[in-house]
Amino acid sequence: MSKTSFTIRIYSFYLFLMGAGMILIPNILLGIFGFAETTEIWIKMLGLFTFTTGIYYFQSSSNEQTAFFKATVIGRLFFFVMTVMFVFIFKQSPMLALIGSVDLLGAIWTYLSFKNQ
Numbered sequence: 586m587s588k589t590s591f592t593i594r595i596y597s598f599y600l601f602l603m604g605a606g607m608i609l610i611p612n613i614l615l616g617i618f619g620f621a622e623t624t625e626i627w628i629k630m631l632g633l634f635t636f637t638t639g640i641y642y643f644q645s646s647s648n649e650q651t652a653f654f655k656a657t658v659i660g661r662l663f664f665f666v667m668t669v670m671f672v673f674i675f676k677q678s679p680m681l682a683l684i685g686s687v688d689l690l691g692a693i694w695t696y697l698s699f700k701n702q
Contacts, residue, residue: 586646589654589698594646596657596691600639607632618680654695661692 606614611628668685
């Protein structure tokens with residue numbers, strides 16, 4: 586497994602954990618990040634989407650799909666920028682940007698691993 590694949594594999598585990606958390610213990614996870622509890626299905630659906638996305642990351646890391654790896658750098662940077670914008674434009678909790686920071690750090694790690702191969 587290449588260093589770049591390893592960065593994607595680790596990110597897949599993050600997606601699995603976040604997805605499972607939103608499906609199984611959504612209000613605990615929301616509370617950790619300072620968001621209001623909910624009984625609505627949206628958080629579990631978001632968890633399902635997140636967990637499913639983790640499957641894509643895991644499989645791509647197993648198959649050295651470098652085109653996907655490169656696309657994730659752009660996508661994760663976009664996600665970070667949008668979370669920061671949501672904090673400022675929609676006056677949301679800065680914790681939202683903290684969640685996006687995981688994507689920023691992961692994108693930088695993947696990008697640097699490409700440069701160092």
